[in-house]
Amino acid sequence: MQTAVADIKDEQILTLIQKQGQQERGFRLLLQKYQERLYWHIRKLVIDHEDANDVTQNCLIKVFRGIQRFEGNSSLYTWLYRIATNESITFLNKKKKIGTDSIDNKALSLAEKLQADVYFDGNAIQIALQKALQTLPEKQRIVFQLRYFEEMSYQQMSEVLGTSVGGLKASYHHAVKKVERALKAA
Amino acid sequence: MGCQDYQEEPNNYYAMSEKEDILRELQDIAPELAKFKEEQEGTGFQVPPRYFRDLTQVVMNEVKEDLQDQPSSLAKPGRWWQALLESVQSLIQPKPALALAFIGLLLAVGFWFGQSNSALDTVNPNLAMNNDDLEAYVLANIDDFETDLLMDMYAETFPEEEEQITEENLDELLQEMDDEDFEDLWDAENFNE
Numbered sequence: 001m002q003t004a005v006a007d008i009k010d011e012q013i014l015t016l017i018q019k020q021g022q023q024e025r026g027f028r029l030l031l032q033k034y035q036e037r038l039y040w041h042i043r044k045l046v047i048d049h050e051d052a053n054d055v056t057q058n059c060l061i062k063v064f065r066g067i068q069r070f071e072g073n074s075s076l077y078t079w080l081y082r083i084a085t086n087e088s089i090t091f092l093n094k095k096k097k098i099g100t101d102s103i104d105n106k107a108l109s110l111a112e113k114l115q116a117d118v119y120f121d122g123n124a125i126q127i128a129l130q131k132a133l134q135t136l137p138e139k140q141r142i143v144f145q146l147r148y149f150e151e152m153s154y155q156q157m158s159e160v161l162g163t164s165v166g167g168l169k170a171s172y173h174h175a176v177k178k179v180e181r182a183l184k185a186a
Numbered sequence: 187m188g189c190q191d192y193q194e195e196p197n198n199y200y201a202m203s204e205k206e207d208i209l210r211e212l213q214d215i216a217p218e219l220a221k222f223k224e225e226q227e228g229t230g231f232q233v234p235p236r237y238f239r240d241l242t243q244v245v246m247n248e249v250k251e252d253l254q255d256q257p258s259s260l261a262k263p264g265r266w267w268q269a270l271l272e273s274v275q276s277l278i279q280p281k282p283a284l285a286l287a288f289i290g291l292l293l294a295v296g297f298w299f300g301q302s303n304s305a306l307d308t309v310n311p312n313l314a315m316n317n318d319d320l321e322a323y324v325l326a327n328i329d330d331f332e333t334d335l336l337m338d339m340y341a342e343t344f345p346e347e348e349e350q351i352t353e354e355n356l357d358e359l360l361q362e363m364d365d366e367d368f369e370d371l372w373d374a375e376n377f378n379e
Contacts, residue, residue: 027249031242039241043231053241060245064252114230119192122230125222130229148223151208173215180216 005032010076017067027064034077035060037150038084044145045088047110047130049119051095059087078159081150085142085160092138110134125183132182140175147172192232 008029016026038059043052062083070079114120114127122130133141146152146160147168154165161168212220 023253024246024249028242028246031245035241035245036238039233039238040231043233044229049231049233053237056241057245057248060241061248061252064245064249119232119234120230121192121194121232126226126230129222129226147208148212149229151205153204153207176212176216176219180219183219183222 005029008033014067014070014072014076027067030063030067030076031060034080038080041081041145041150042084042088044149045085045142046091047113048117051091055087055091056084059084062087074159075156078156081146081152081156081160082162089138089142125186128183128186129179131186132179135182136175136178140171140178143168143171144175144179148176192235193237194228194232 013026013030013033016022016029019026035056039052039056042055042059043049046052046055063080066083070076074082111127111131114122114130133144136144142161143157146157147154152160154168157163157168158165163171209220209223212223
Protein backbone atom coordinates (compact mmCIF):
# COMPACT_ATOMS: atom_id res chain seq x y z
CA MET A 1 0.00 0.00 0.00
CA GLN A 2 2.73 2.42 1.05
CA THR A 3 4.75 1.59 -2.05
CA ALA A 4 1.74 2.29 -4.25
CA VAL A 5 1.20 5.72 -2.68
CA ALA A 6 4.90 6.54 -2.95
CA ASP A 7 4.71 5.81 -6.67
CA ILE A 8 1.99 8.37 -7.28
CA LYS A 9 3.45 11.41 -8.98
CA ASP A 10 3.16 14.84 -7.37
CA GLU A 11 1.54 16.18 -10.56
CA GLN A 12 -1.27 13.64 -10.22
CA ILE A 13 -1.85 14.66 -6.60
CA LEU A 14 -1.89 18.36 -7.50
CA THR A 15 -4.28 17.78 -10.39
CA LEU A 16 -6.69 16.02 -8.08
CA ILE A 17 -6.44 18.75 -5.45
CA GLN A 18 -7.27 21.41 -8.03
CA LYS A 19 -10.19 19.48 -9.45
CA GLN A 20 -13.55 20.38 -7.98
CA GLY A 21 -14.95 17.53 -5.89
CA GLN A 22 -11.59 15.71 -5.81
CA GLN A 23 -9.80 17.92 -3.30
CA GLU A 24 -10.28 15.60 -0.33
CA ARG A 25 -9.08 12.59 -2.28
CA GLY A 26 -6.08 14.45 -3.59
CA PHE A 27 -5.11 15.80 -0.20
CA ARG A 28 -5.50 12.38 1.41
CA LEU A 29 -3.01 11.03 -1.12
CA LEU A 30 -0.64 13.89 -0.34
CA LEU A 31 -0.87 13.01 3.35
CA GLN A 32 -0.25 9.35 2.67
CA LYS A 33 2.79 10.15 0.59
CA TYR A 34 4.36 12.89 2.70
CA GLN A 35 2.99 13.15 6.22
CA GLU A 36 5.38 10.59 7.74
CA ARG A 37 8.45 12.21 6.27
CA LEU A 38 7.30 15.62 7.39
CA TYR A 39 6.55 14.33 10.87
CA TRP A 40 10.03 12.79 11.25
CA HIS A 41 11.66 15.96 9.98
CA ILE A 42 9.70 18.04 12.49
CA ARG A 43 10.26 15.52 15.27
CA LYS A 44 14.04 15.71 14.90
CA LEU A 45 13.84 19.48 15.17
CA VAL A 46 11.44 19.79 18.10
CA ILE A 47 12.39 16.41 19.72
CA ASP A 48 9.25 15.80 21.79
CA HIS A 49 6.49 13.69 20.21
CA GLU A 50 3.61 15.80 21.52
CA ASP A 51 5.25 18.97 20.23
CA ALA A 52 5.98 17.29 16.90
CA ASN A 53 2.36 16.16 16.68
CA ASP A 54 1.08 19.73 17.20
CA VAL A 55 3.55 21.23 14.75
CA THR A 56 2.85 18.55 12.13
CA GLN A 57 -0.91 19.11 12.34
CA ASN A 58 -0.49 22.88 11.99
CA CYS A 59 1.91 22.34 9.13
CA LEU A 60 -0.44 20.02 7.22
CA ILE A 61 -3.41 22.35 7.68
CA LYS A 62 -1.27 25.21 6.36
CA VAL A 63 -0.29 23.03 3.42
CA PHE A 64 -3.94 22.43 2.62
CA ARG A 65 -4.83 26.12 2.92
CA GLY A 66 -1.87 27.16 0.79
CA ILE A 67 -1.85 24.47 -1.85
CA GLN A 68 -4.17 26.44 -4.15
CA ARG A 69 -1.43 29.05 -4.34
CA PHE A 70 1.32 26.51 -5.07
CA GLU A 71 2.52 27.47 -8.53
CA GLY A 72 5.03 24.71 -9.10
CA ASN A 73 8.07 27.00 -9.10
CA SER A 74 9.74 24.51 -6.78
CA SER A 75 8.94 20.84 -6.33
CA LEU A 76 6.04 19.91 -4.07
CA TYR A 77 8.50 17.99 -1.91
CA THR A 78 10.74 21.00 -1.17
CA TRP A 79 7.71 23.28 -0.74
CA LEU A 80 6.34 20.92 1.93
CA TYR A 81 9.69 20.77 3.69
CA ARG A 82 9.91 24.55 3.65
CA ILE A 83 6.57 24.85 5.42
CA ALA A 84 7.50 22.12 7.92
CA THR A 85 10.87 23.76 8.64
CA ASN A 86 9.34 27.21 9.08
CA GLU A 87 6.64 25.85 11.38
CA SER A 88 9.26 24.09 13.49
CA ILE A 89 11.44 27.18 13.73
CA THR A 90 8.43 29.29 14.74
CA PHE A 91 7.55 26.74 17.40
CA LEU A 92 11.12 26.59 18.73
CA ASN A 93 11.39 30.37 18.84
CA LYS A 94 8.16 30.63 20.81
CA LYS A 95 9.47 28.00 23.20
CA LYS A 96 12.79 29.82 23.49
CA LYS A 97 11.01 33.02 24.50
CA ILE A 98 9.30 31.23 27.37
CA GLY A 99 12.40 29.37 28.63
CA THR A 100 15.68 30.90 29.76
CA ASP A 101 17.93 27.85 29.39
CA SER A 102 21.49 28.25 28.17
CA ILE A 103 22.75 25.95 25.40
CA ASP A 104 24.57 23.72 27.92
CA ASN A 105 21.52 23.42 30.16
CA LYS A 106 19.40 22.74 27.11
CA ALA A 107 21.63 19.85 26.04
CA LEU A 108 21.67 18.48 29.56
CA SER A 109 17.94 18.67 30.02
CA LEU A 110 17.47 17.17 26.55
CA ALA A 111 19.38 14.06 27.60
CA GLU A 112 17.20 13.69 30.69
CA LYS A 113 14.09 14.31 28.64
CA LEU A 114 15.03 11.72 26.05
CA GLN A 115 15.79 9.09 28.69
CA ALA A 116 12.38 9.67 30.24
CA ASP A 117 10.54 9.81 26.90
CA VAL A 118 8.41 6.73 26.21
CA TYR A 119 8.64 7.50 22.50
CA PHE A 120 12.43 7.42 22.44
CA ASP A 121 14.35 4.18 22.35
CA GLY A 122 17.79 5.40 21.35
CA ASN A 123 21.08 4.16 22.75
CA ALA A 124 23.76 6.25 24.46
CA ILE A 125 25.41 7.23 21.17
CA GLN A 126 22.12 8.38 19.70
CA ILE A 127 21.49 10.48 22.81
CA ALA A 128 25.01 11.90 22.49
CA LEU A 129 24.26 12.80 18.86
CA GLN A 130 21.06 14.60 19.83
CA LYS A 131 22.95 16.45 22.56
CA ALA A 132 25.62 17.49 20.08
CA LEU A 133 22.98 18.77 17.69
CA GLN A 134 21.49 20.97 20.40
CA THR A 135 24.77 22.84 20.72
CA LEU A 136 24.75 23.86 17.03
CA PRO A 137 23.40 27.22 15.92
CA GLU A 138 19.86 26.88 14.56
CA LYS A 139 20.80 27.29 10.90
CA GLN A 140 23.60 24.71 11.08
CA ARG A 141 21.34 22.30 12.90
CA ILE A 142 18.71 22.51 10.17
CA VAL A 143 21.31 22.18 7.41
CA PHE A 144 22.84 19.17 9.16
CA GLN A 145 19.45 17.58 9.57
CA LEU A 146 18.39 18.03 5.95
CA ARG A 147 21.66 16.60 4.63
CA TYR A 148 22.56 13.96 7.22
CA PHE A 149 19.11 12.62 8.11
CA GLU A 150 16.83 13.62 5.23
CA GLU A 151 19.59 13.00 2.68
CA MET A 152 18.63 15.94 0.50
CA SER A 153 20.74 17.26 -2.34
CA TYR A 154 22.18 20.74 -1.88
CA GLN A 155 19.90 21.98 -4.62
CA GLN A 156 16.82 20.75 -2.76
CA MET A 157 18.14 22.21 0.48
CA SER A 158 18.63 25.51 -1.30
CA GLU A 159 14.96 25.47 -2.35
CA VAL A 160 13.84 24.67 1.18
CA LEU A 161 15.98 27.22 2.98
CA GLY A 162 16.41 29.89 0.31
CA THR A 163 20.19 29.82 0.80
CA SER A 164 22.91 29.43 -1.83
CA VAL A 165 24.41 26.01 -2.42
CA GLY A 166 27.86 27.36 -1.48
CA GLY A 167 26.55 28.71 1.82
CA LEU A 168 24.87 25.41 2.59
CA LYS A 169 28.04 23.43 1.89
CA ALA A 170 29.98 25.67 4.26
CA SER A 171 27.33 25.38 6.98
CA TYR A 172 27.18 21.61 6.63
CA HIS A 173 30.96 21.33 6.77
CA HIS A 174 31.10 23.33 10.02
CA ALA A 175 28.20 21.43 11.54
CA VAL A 176 29.64 18.02 10.70
CA LYS A 177 33.01 18.90 12.22
CA LYS A 178 31.40 20.15 15.42
CA VAL A 179 29.18 17.09 15.76
CA GLU A 180 32.09 14.74 15.21
CA ARG A 181 34.13 16.53 17.87
CA ALA A 182 31.21 16.40 20.31
CA LEU A 183 30.72 12.68 19.68
CA LYS A 184 34.42 11.97 20.23
CA ALA A 185 34.28 13.89 23.51
CA ALA A 186 31.17 12.03 24.71
CA MET B 187 12.67 1.07 26.99
CA GLY B 188 10.43 1.18 23.91
CA CYS B 189 7.35 -0.89 23.28
CA GLN B 190 7.44 -3.34 20.37
CA ASP B 191 4.28 -1.84 18.84
CA TYR B 192 5.89 1.55 18.46
CA GLN B 193 6.68 2.52 14.92
CA GLU B 194 10.18 3.67 14.00
CA GLU B 195 11.32 5.89 11.20
CA PRO B 196 11.84 3.92 7.98
CA ASN B 197 15.14 4.31 6.17
CA ASN B 198 14.06 3.82 2.57
CA TYR B 199 12.64 7.18 1.50
CA TYR B 200 15.67 8.42 -0.28
CA ALA B 201 17.39 7.87 -3.61
CA MET B 202 20.43 5.58 -3.48
CA SER B 203 22.71 7.79 -5.55
CA GLU B 204 22.21 10.79 -3.28
CA LYS B 205 22.70 8.54 -0.24
CA GLU B 206 26.05 7.37 -1.58
CA ASP B 207 27.15 10.91 -2.43
CA ILE B 208 26.28 12.07 1.06
CA LEU B 209 28.15 9.23 2.67
CA ARG B 210 31.23 9.85 0.52
CA GLU B 211 31.15 13.54 1.37
CA LEU B 212 30.84 12.70 5.06
CA GLN B 213 33.76 10.28 4.87
CA ASP B 214 35.89 13.10 3.46
CA ILE B 215 34.92 15.67 6.09
CA ALA B 216 34.34 13.59 9.20
CA PRO B 217 35.27 9.89 8.81
CA GLU B 218 34.26 8.93 12.32
CA LEU B 219 30.83 10.46 11.95
CA ALA B 220 30.50 8.66 8.61
CA LYS B 221 31.30 5.38 10.36
CA PHE B 222 28.74 6.21 13.02
CA LYS B 223 26.11 6.92 10.36
CA GLU B 224 26.75 3.60 8.65
CA GLU B 225 26.52 1.66 11.89
CA GLN B 226 23.52 3.40 13.44
CA GLU B 227 20.07 2.63 12.10
CA GLY B 228 17.44 5.26 12.82
CA THR B 229 17.46 7.94 15.46
CA GLY B 230 15.73 6.21 18.35
CA PHE B 231 12.59 8.29 17.96
CA GLN B 232 9.28 6.44 17.91
CA VAL B 233 5.59 7.18 17.61
CA PRO B 234 2.57 5.50 19.22
CA PRO B 235 0.97 2.59 17.38
CA ARG B 236 -1.31 3.62 14.48
CA TYR B 237 -0.20 7.21 14.96
CA PHE B 238 -0.01 8.12 11.28
CA ARG B 239 -3.43 6.64 10.51
CA ASP B 240 -4.89 8.76 13.32
CA LEU B 241 -2.95 11.80 12.14
CA THR B 242 -4.46 11.46 8.66
CA GLN B 243 -7.91 11.30 10.20
CA VAL B 244 -7.39 14.34 12.44
CA VAL B 245 -6.03 16.42 9.57
CA MET B 246 -8.75 15.30 7.16
CA ASN B 247 -11.42 16.27 9.71
CA GLU B 248 -9.94 19.77 9.86
CA VAL B 249 -9.77 19.86 6.06
CA LYS B 250 -13.46 18.93 5.79
CA GLU B 251 -14.37 21.70 8.25
CA ASP B 252 -12.32 24.13 6.22
CA LEU B 253 -14.06 23.10 3.03
CA GLN B 254 -17.46 23.62 4.65
CA ASP B 255 -16.49 26.99 6.13
CA GLN B 256 -14.93 28.41 2.97
CA PRO B 257 -16.54 26.65 0.03
CA SER B 258 -16.05 29.50 -2.44
CA SER B 259 -12.37 30.14 -1.90
CA LEU B 260 -11.19 26.55 -1.66
CA ALA B 261 -13.59 24.70 -3.90
CA LYS B 262 -12.52 26.58 -6.98
CA PRO B 263 -9.13 26.11 -8.51
CA GLY B 264 -7.29 29.29 -9.32
CA ARG B 265 -4.73 31.74 -8.19
CA TRP B 266 -4.85 34.40 -5.50
CA TRP B 267 -5.02 37.20 -8.05
CA GLN B 268 -8.12 35.66 -9.62
CA ALA B 269 -9.95 36.00 -6.29
CA LEU B 270 -8.70 39.59 -6.02
CA LEU B 271 -9.83 40.35 -9.57
CA GLU B 272 -13.27 38.93 -8.83
CA SER B 273 -13.56 41.12 -5.72
CA VAL B 274 -12.61 44.21 -7.72
CA GLN B 275 -15.02 43.30 -10.51
CA SER B 276 -17.85 42.88 -8.03
CA LEU B 277 -17.14 46.39 -6.77
CA ILE B 278 -17.13 47.94 -10.24
CA GLN B 279 -20.90 47.84 -10.72
CA PRO B 280 -22.75 51.14 -11.51
CA LYS B 281 -23.90 52.04 -7.99
CA PRO B 282 -20.84 50.91 -6.03
CA ALA B 283 -18.65 52.56 -8.65
CA LEU B 284 -20.40 55.90 -8.17
CA ALA B 285 -20.12 55.57 -4.40
CA LEU B 286 -16.42 54.72 -4.72
CA ALA B 287 -15.81 57.68 -7.04
CA PHE B 288 -17.55 60.03 -4.58
CA ILE B 289 -15.53 58.70 -1.64
CA GLY B 290 -12.37 59.03 -3.71
CA LEU B 291 -13.23 62.65 -4.53
CA LEU B 292 -13.87 63.46 -0.87
CA LEU B 293 -10.57 61.89 0.11
CA ALA B 294 -8.70 63.84 -2.57
CA VAL B 295 -10.25 67.16 -1.48
CA GLY B 296 -9.54 66.37 2.17
CA PHE B 297 -5.97 65.50 1.32
CA TRP B 298 -5.52 68.75 -0.69
CA PHE B 299 -6.84 70.90 2.17
CA GLY B 300 -4.65 69.06 4.61
CA GLN B 301 -1.64 69.73 2.41
CA SER B 302 -2.55 73.42 1.96
CA ASN B 303 -2.99 74.03 5.69
CA SER B 304 0.15 72.25 6.60
CA ALA B 305 2.01 74.28 3.96
CA LEU B 306 0.70 77.51 5.47
CA ASP B 307 1.66 76.37 8.94
CA THR B 308 5.24 75.86 7.97
CA VAL B 309 6.31 79.07 6.26
CA ASN B 310 10.01 79.16 5.68
CA PRO B 311 11.43 82.02 7.83
CA ASN B 312 13.83 82.87 5.01
CA LEU B 313 10.85 83.96 2.98
CA ALA B 314 9.89 86.78 5.43
CA MET B 315 9.71 90.20 3.75
CA ASN B 316 12.28 92.91 4.38
CA ASN B 317 11.33 96.61 4.40
CA ASP B 318 12.01 97.22 0.70
CA ASP B 319 9.96 94.21 -0.27
CA LEU B 320 7.18 95.38 2.02
CA GLU B 321 7.03 98.83 0.50
CA ALA B 322 7.16 97.49 -3.00
CA TYR B 323 4.41 95.02 -2.19
CA VAL B 324 2.05 97.67 -0.76
CA LEU B 325 2.63 100.04 -3.66
CA ALA B 326 2.24 97.32 -6.23
CA ASN B 327 -0.97 96.07 -4.67
CA ILE B 328 -2.35 99.35 -3.43
CA ASP B 329 -5.60 98.80 -5.30
CA ASP B 330 -6.24 95.75 -3.21
CA PHE B 331 -6.24 97.76 0.00
CA GLU B 332 -9.48 99.49 0.72
CA THR B 333 -9.00 103.24 0.89
CA ASP B 334 -11.05 103.60 4.07
CA LEU B 335 -9.04 100.95 5.78
CA LEU B 336 -5.77 102.60 4.81
CA MET B 337 -6.99 105.97 5.97
CA ASP B 338 -8.04 104.56 9.34
CA MET B 339 -4.75 102.75 9.69
CA TYR B 340 -2.84 105.93 8.86
CA ALA B 341 -4.79 108.04 11.35
CA GLU B 342 -4.33 105.48 14.14
CA THR B 343 -0.66 104.98 13.43
CA PHE B 344 0.31 108.62 12.95
CA PRO B 345 -2.12 110.57 15.19
CA GLU B 346 0.36 113.47 15.48
CA GLU B 347 0.06 114.26 11.75
CA GLU B 348 -1.82 117.43 11.21
CA GLU B 349 -2.79 116.77 7.67
CA GLN B 350 -6.01 114.80 7.40
CA ILE B 351 -5.86 111.98 4.94
CA THR B 352 -8.43 111.95 2.20
CA GLU B 353 -8.92 109.88 -0.91
CA GLU B 354 -7.44 112.70 -2.94
CA ASN B 355 -4.13 113.01 -1.08
CA LEU B 356 -3.69 109.32 -0.24
CA ASP B 357 -1.44 108.60 -3.17
CA GLU B 358 0.73 111.58 -2.40
CA LEU B 359 1.03 110.62 1.26
CA LEU B 360 1.94 107.08 0.38
CA GLN B 361 4.67 108.32 -1.90
CA GLU B 362 6.03 110.44 0.97
CA MET B 363 6.08 107.56 3.44
CA ASP B 364 9.51 106.14 4.11
CA ASP B 365 10.53 102.64 5.16
CA GLU B 366 10.01 103.29 8.84
CA ASP B 367 6.53 104.64 8.26
CA PHE B 368 5.59 101.54 6.31
CA GLU B 369 7.10 99.34 9.00
CA ASP B 370 5.12 101.15 11.71
CA LEU B 371 1.98 100.82 9.68
CA TRP B 372 2.66 97.17 9.15
CA ASP B 373 3.46 96.48 12.80
CA ALA B 374 0.42 98.38 13.97
CA GLU B 375 -1.87 96.12 12.03
CA ASN B 376 0.03 92.97 13.04
CA PHE B 377 0.51 91.98 9.43
CA ASN B 378 3.64 90.16 10.42
CA GLU B 379 1.78 87.55 12.40
